[in-house]
Amino acid sequence: MLVYTAKRLLTLIPTLLAASILVFLFIHLIPGDPAAILLGDSATPEEIAALSAEMGFDQPLPVQYALWLGNVLQGDFGTSVFFGEPVLTVIGRGAETSILLATMTMVWIVVFGIPIGVLSASYQGRWVDQVTSGGAMLFASVPTFWLGLYLILIFSVWLGWFPSSGFPSLADEGGVTNLRYLLLPSLTLAAPNAALIVRLVRASMLDVAREDHVRTARAKGLHPATVAVRHIFRNALIAVAAAFGFTFAALVSEAVVTETVFSLPGIGRLVVQSILRRDYPVIQGVILVIVVLYTLINLAVDLAYARLDPRVSLK
């Protein structure tokens, strides 16, 4: 297992390097002098010339890439044009909100997605199944921001139950109760993803239910509930765990939209604002961080998959 993990980590390096080249080239694909782009509109010609020399923009591209990668590996992602602070500091500020939002969303996905999926599979073809599968597909078809806007309208504006926007840190006044700011956003973000998990749990439970060991379990007279939980559900969960990487990617994408709807100070909204502000160093930094995170999560999912399902051999 350890050897396999090490091997897999090594194979990640070429992918990550290639991805980093793409992220690096991003600055150079934007028309204009990269130093002027990195410094923003307010920079003087002297500043531009100084940064050009510092970053080696007069050097050939491969040399520049090596310099840039060296900086990145030391945690230096450059300086934000808008904030005038190191990119990593700017990203770090959004981390609390985004991590808490993602965690709450995952809780909803598990709490709603899995039981409803099990229910749907257990009543295959009956009305319970038709309502839950149809409902799941409907929720997967709803634009996240539209759902978010109406949740704000109903629960914040009309009923006044929840705050409509923003998120003060847990360290601020209010402490843990500040999580109420994230309730509507996390539900919004969870809806389409929980819907996908419902469909996935249902499909993989129906798959497993056709297998021989399930028939044997039934034939030896086990209670249907025992068969469903111990023989079908446990095996079906493997496929659900394997989809976690996919769910993470979907969460990242939709968090960009959700954080914008609810004006949350997270990393997703930072990306959008940085694009609108032409704050390219921040865009570059956030994308690099997310790509590395996503790649590592996919690796973790693969490893967990091999652990959960002994039939998957580690080669």
Next chain:
Amino acid sequence: MKLAAYIRSTFGGRKLATIGLIWLCLVALAAIFAPLLAPFDPYEIDPVARLSEPGLPYLFGTDHFGRDTFSRAIYGARMTVVIGAGSVIVALLTGGLIGMLSAYFPRLGAVLMRGIDVLMAFPALLLALVLITLLERSVVNTVLVIGIVYATTTARILFGMTLKLKGEVFVDAAICSGAGHGSILFRHILPNLISPLLVQASFIFAFAQLQAAALDFLGLGLPAEVASWGNMLSEERIYVTRAPWLLIYPGVLIILSVFSMNLVGDAMRDAIDPRFKDDIAGV
């Protein structure tokens, strides 16, 4: 007649999917005949009638410029079809070709599929955002960006399916009878991929709508003046407390269309050759 038989076998006994198909046909008709169906010019500004409630003569009310929401919704169907069909074409042409060629020519595939792996290291909307930052806001660019994002998954799926077909006896037979690479790929393998490609197309069409609407909402999609359902939501969202109906119509239209496309895709997937069932995406 083959088409009629295909539709009957796929949609027979599936009421919801049939309704979805009918709805999509209506959207397509609205897109084609928009100038005939729309009672008003979707771009005409009438400051006196701004934010009027649904009724007569404005069936769906008017937006904050006083433009007729009903007419804009009908013209929005055009963008839905353009974005959906355009993304499907870009994704299937580039992704499909990369996947098929990669599976057929393993050496080329080793390079191309690594490239696809790298692109897939970027979550979908993020990849779209990176690409859109480099381009101007326009209809063509939005289609290109969404198409490229889904080209990656399409390439992976077609790679697997072509690999399976390559091992089939009929391919060996074609090689023995002296068929060239082009003929084997496009006359022997491709026809077997048509129905999974259709399923893939239907899911891409559905996802593309959601992605395009999200980009519109973020102000990074279609140019603001284009009448699309996503732009209608994006532009009118600050008026939601005063005129909640403004967001209901375009929202429901998007949901209905995506839902219908998903239902149609599901029906088509269930009717598909069982060999490919595991390969098709879109849970």
